[in-house]
Amino acid sequence: xxxxxxxxxxxxxxxxxxxxxxxxxxxxxxxxIYKKMKVLHEDNFxxxxxxxxxxxxDILKNQQFEYEIIKRKGIIRNDYKFKSLKEALKxxxxxxxxxxxxxxxxxxxxxxxxxxxxxxxxDAKIDDSLKIIIADALISVNKKVKTTYEKTSEIKGEFxxxxxxxxxxxxxxxxxxxxxxxxxxLDIKKIFFTPRLVFERKRLATAPINEGEVIFDLFSGVGPxxxxxxxxxxxxIHAFDINPVAYHYIKENISxxxxxxxxxxxxxxxxxxxxxxxxxxxNIQNKADRIIMNLPEKALNYINVACFxxxxxxxxxxxxxxxxxxxxxxxxxxxxxxxxxxxxxxxDKILNSKIVKHFSPKSELVVLDLKLRS
Ligand SMILES: C[S@@+](CC[C@H](N)C(=O)[O-])C[C@H]1O[C@@H](n2cnc3c(N)ncnc32)[C@H](O)[C@@H]1O
Numbered sequence: 001x002x003x004x005x006x007x008x009x010x011x012x013x014x015x016x017x018x019x020x021x022x023x024x025x026x027x028x029x030x031x032x033i034y035k036k037m038k039v040l041h042e043d044n045f046x047x048x049x050x051x052x053x054x055x056x057x058d059i060l061k062n063q064q065f066e067y068e069i070i071k072r073k074g075i076i077r078n079d080y081k082f083k084s085l086k087e088a089l090k091x092x093x094x095x096x097x098x099x100x101x102x103x104x105x106x107x108x109x110x111x112x113x114x115x116x117x118x119x120x121x122x123d124a125k126i127d128d129s130l131k132i133i134i135a136d137a138l139i140s141v142n143k144k145v146k147t148t149y150e151k152t153s154e155i156k157g158e159f160x161x162x163x164x165x166x167x168x169x170x171x172x173x174x175x176x177x178x179x180x181x182x183x184x185x186l187d188i189k190k191i192f193f194t195p196r197l198v199f200e201r202k203r204l205a206t207a208p209i210n211e212g213e214v215i216f217d218l219f220s221g222v223g224p225x226x227x228x229x230x231x232x233x234x235x236x237i238h239a240f241d242i243n244p245v246a247y248h249y250i251k252e253n254i255s256x257x258x259x260x261x262x263x264x265x266x267x268x269x270x271x272x273x274x275x276x277x278x279x280x281x282x283n284i285q286n287k288a289d290r291i292i293m294n295l296p297e298k299a300l301n302y303i304n305v306a307c308f309x310x311x312x313x314x315x316x317x318x319x320x321x322x323x324x325x326x327x328x329x330x331x332x333x334x335x336x337x338x339x340x341x342x343x344x345x346x347x348d349k350i351l352n353s354k355i356v357k358h359f360s361p362k363s364e365l366v367v368l369d370l371k372l373r374s
Contacts, residue, residue: 007036007037009037009049013068015046015065016041022046022067040072085141087141088138092137097130100119102114102117107142107144108175110147110176111172135150135168147172150167175187179198192221193224204229209233213235213289214288216309218293221250222246223239226263227259230261233260236264239263240265240267240268241266266280286308286310286312287311291318294318303336303342303343314371314374316370318368319332322363322364332366336370345374348371353366
């Protein structure tokens with residue numbers, strides 16, 4: 001249970017015996033009652049918390065019963081749901097520190113991940129205690145959050161994970177996350193995952209995909225793209241990831257979700273597929289109707305693998321890349337076009353091209369949906 005919190009509040013004070021008449025009067029004007037605060041009782045009086053004194057005076061001008069507007073230290077209702085972190089921190093932090101409250105954070109299952117990008121100019125000690133106060137408030141804003149971590153590094157390494165530091169709650173980085181009707185078990189300290197691609201994954205999963213297509217998800221992680229596609233389409237998806245922990249979770253996630261299609265997971269470096277010694281590579285060469293390349297910092301280095309897997313005649317490529325501004329779409333198309341031509345493929349048609357999200361002050365995440373032919 002959350003500890004009692006107080007806030008200076010205005011109240012309408014009326015006699016207990018007038019309570020019914022008061023409530024009747026306010027049935028149509030409920031917005032003037034300050035629902036965040038508890039109703040108080042003092043001797044034979046009842047105190048209703050209010051938002052705007054003038055409105056109350058106006059509404060009550062023709063009433064028979066007596067009332068008084070008073071001030072008290074109001075008690076915040078235990079079941080009150082704060083609408084924002086800033087609201088939850090209103091009576092806890094001085095306004096001068098509001099500037100340090102992050103504007104956004106990620107929630108993955110029962111875990112919240114915060115980034116404090118405005119903290120550099122604060123004394124280190126205040127720094128940590130302030131972060132914990134903010135994390136605590138985040139837990140009161142989002143009832144399902146049990147653990148809060150701070151991002152302490154960029155996404156790095158071939159597994160694309162970042163360092164996280166516990167702020168408040170249990171140090172438990174495994175969670176269950178639901179998105180677009182699918183469930184995903186994952187360990188946020190050991191695998192890549194971002195909830196910020198929710199709409200992009202929905203877009204891919206609801207794209208016009210033919211029954212029986214053979215699809216390759218070359219950088220599948222715990223399977224959010226492959227599984228959302230297989231949930232809706234009778235297709236065969238080969239899903240690859242080099243990270244053994246991501247492989248462990250994609251296997252669990254395949255069985256967690258009722259799928260129309262098949263997802264076959266592999267734990268390997270996709271560049272090994274093109275080696276003459278690769279039996280898997282031989283079996284799947286030129287089998288792809290559609291390929292998804294969601295490794296935006298390095299996808300261009302693996303276009304050779306995509307061309308090795310793509311059907312000889314034609315196929316669709318969903319290609320993600322971080323591209324430096326300006327002209328990010330034009331530059332991304334040019335990059336892919338030049339690299340494809342080295343492996344005897346060309347762009348037949350650009351089905352879609354767009355900025356998915358801002359990645360950094362200098363670059364954007366771009367997606368291209370391309371029809372290829374050889
Ligand atoms: C940006 S994440 C994308 C994960 C997933 N598509 C998602 O939306 O959550 C890229 C993934 O590619 C994997 N990866 C990186 N290099 C790889 C390689 N050479 N072969 C196979 N997987 C690789 C990483 O382990 C990571 O899980």
